[in-house]
Amino acid sequence: RKGQDVRIASQLGILMDSNKATSSTPGVVVVASTNSVDAIDPALRRYGRFDIETDVTVPNKKERLQILELYTRKIPRNSCDLESIAASCNGYVGADLWALCREAIKSAIRRSLIAKKDVKKDSSLTMEDWKNASSLVQPSITRGITVEIPDVTWNDIGGLKDVKTKLRQAVEWPMKHPAAFSRLGITPNRGILLHGPPGCSKTTLAKAAANAANVPFFSLRGDSSSSSSAASERLLSTLLTEMDGLEEAKGVLVFAATNRPYLLDAALMRPGRFDMILYVPPPDLEGRLEILNVHTRRMKLQSDVDLRKLAEDTELFTGAELAGLCREVGTAALRENIDASVVFDRHFQIVKNALNPSLTKEAIDSYSSFRKTSSRSGCLE
Ligand SMILES: Nc1ncnc2c1ncn2[C@@H]1O[C@H](COP(=O)(O)OP(=O)(O)OP(=O)(O)O)[C@@H](O)[C@H]1O
Ligand SMILES: [Mg+2]
Known part of the structure; x- marks a missing residue:
C-alpha cells in the first residue's frame, strides 16, 4: 500500500505541475478532501500544488440551525423550536443532522398515516418527532465509545480531602440546590482542570465525580505521542469550539487533566472555559495511609503489618505506585506459598x-509551581 501511495502522490504532483494556466488555457482547479491532513505527503502541500487549505470543522450552533432548516424546508414545522434543537445537537456533524431530519420527517409521516390524513398535505413536524429522531440518531463522533457510569466512588480515593470537597461542591451542589444557584445569580462551573504528577488520581477523581452525579463518563485523550504542533492546535481549537457550544447546554461539565498545565493555551484558562483549576498533589502521610487502606480492603493482613509505618516509609510514592505495591504484595505471598x-x-x-x-x-x-504562579495572578480556583 505504502509504495502505491507514494507512486500515486508523485504522479499527482507531476500532473499538477504540468497544469500551469496560460492565458489561452485557463487550466484546471484541483480540489481534494481528507480526514487526516497530516497523512498527506508534504510535497503535495506546497505552493504551486495544493496551496490553499481550509479546515471544514464540526458545525457550530448557528450552522447546525442552518443545516436543520435546509433539510426540513419542504415540511411545515410551525410548532418546533429549531433553535433549541440546534442547541441540543452538540457534536452532530452535517451527516448526523441529515439523518436526524430524515428520522424526524419519518416520524411525522408515520403519525399522519396512523391518523389517516393526507401525507403530502397534512404532515408537519412536532417536537415529539424530534424527540423520537434524537433517540435514534446519535452524533457519529461518539459511535464506538462505550459510555458507562463508572463504579469508582469518592471512598475509593485516599487522601486529597480538599480536592474532593471542592469537586463535590462543583458537581453535586448545582444538582442538589439549583434554586440556590439561580437565587444568587451564579452559574455552575463549566470546566475543571486537574493538574499534577502522573498516577495521583486525576482520572480517578473525574470518574468518581461522574459516579456521584450518576452520569456516564467518557474520556478523550489528547495524544501525547503526536507532538506535531498542528495536530495539537487542531485538538485545542476543537475543544474550545466545543466548550463555547456548551454554553447553552445545561448540566455539562468538562473535566480535563494534564501533567503539563503550562503547555496549555491561555485561551483555555479564560473564565467560562476551565473556570476551576485544581492541583492534585502526591499523597502526604495521611493520604498514603488511606490509599494503603483502600487497596488492602479485600486482603487479609497478618497482625505484624503496620500500614502507618509503611506510609511513613513510602514518601514520594504516588497513589498508582502504592496501588501497585499492594497488588504485588499478594503475588509475593503466593510466590512463597501458593496456598497462602x-x-x-x-x-x-x-x-x-x-x-x-x-x-x-x-x-x-x-x-x-504552576499552581503558585496561577493563583498569584488571582483569576483561578
Ligand atoms: N489517592 C488515591 N487513592 C486510591 N488509589 C489511587 C489514588 N491515586 C492513584 N490511585 C491508584 O492509581 C491508579 C492510577 O490513577 P489515575 O489514573 O487516576 O492517575 P492520573 O493522575 O490520572 O495519572 P496520569 O497523569 O498518568 O493520567 C488508580 O487506578 C488507582 O488505583
Ligand atoms: Mg489520567
Whole structure:
C-alpha cells in the first residue's frame, strides 16, 4: 500500500505541475478532501500544488440551525423550536443532522398515516418527532465509545480531602440546590482542570465525580505521542469550539487533566472555559495511609503489618505506585506459598524495597509551581 501511495502522490504532483494556466488555457482547479491532513505527503502541500487549505470543522450552533432548516424546508414545522434543537445537537456533524431530519420527517409521516390524513398535505413536524429522531440518531463522533457510569466512588480515593470537597461542591451542589444557584445569580462551573504528577488520581477523581452525579463518563485523550504542533492546535481549537457550544447546554461539565498545565493555551484558562483549576498533589502521610487502606480492603493482613509505618516509609510514592505495591504484595505471598491466604509484613518489605518511586522532590516542586504562579495572578480556583 505504502509504495502505491507514494507512486500515486508523485504522479499527482507531476500532473499538477504540468497544469500551469496560460492565458489561452485557463487550466484546471484541483480540489481534494481528507480526514487526516497530516497523512498527506508534504510535497503535495506546497505552493504551486495544493496551496490553499481550509479546515471544514464540526458545525457550530448557528450552522447546525442552518443545516436543520435546509433539510426540513419542504415540511411545515410551525410548532418546533429549531433553535433549541440546534442547541441540543452538540457534536452532530452535517451527516448526523441529515439523518436526524430524515428520522424526524419519518416520524411525522408515520403519525399522519396512523391518523389517516393526507401525507403530502397534512404532515408537519412536532417536537415529539424530534424527540423520537434524537433517540435514534446519535452524533457519529461518539459511535464506538462505550459510555458507562463508572463504579469508582469518592471512598475509593485516599487522601486529597480538599480536592474532593471542592469537586463535590462543583458537581453535586448545582444538582442538589439549583434554586440556590439561580437565587444568587451564579452559574455552575463549566470546566475543571486537574493538574499534577502522573498516577495521583486525576482520572480517578473525574470518574468518581461522574459516579456521584450518576452520569456516564467518557474520556478523550489528547495524544501525547503526536507532538506535531498542528495536530495539537487542531485538538485545542476543537475543544474550545466545543466548550463555547456548551454554553447553552445545561448540566455539562468538562473535566480535563494534564501533567503539563503550562503547555496549555491561555485561551483555555479564560473564565467560562476551565473556570476551576485544581492541583492534585502526591499523597502526604495521611493520604498514603488511606490509599494503603483502600487497596488492602479485600486482603487479609497478618497482625505484624503496620500500614502507618509503611506510609511513613513510602514518601514520594504516588497513589498508582502504592496501588501497585499492594497488588504485588499478594503475588509475593503466593510466590512463597501458593496456598497462602494471609499476607505478612515481610511481603510488604520485599516488594517495597524492590520499588523506586519515580517522583523526586524537585519534580514535585515543578509540578506544583504552576499552581503558585496561577493563583498569584488571582483569576483561578
Ligand atoms: N489517592 C488515591 N487513592 C486510591 N488509589 C489511587 C489514588 N491515586 C492513584 N490511585 C491508584 O492509581 C491508579 C492510577 O490513577 P489515575 O489514573 O487516576 O492517575 P492520573 O493522575 O490520572 O495519572 P496520569 O497523569 O498518568 O493520567 C488508580 O487506578 C488507582 O488505583
Ligand atoms: Mg489520567
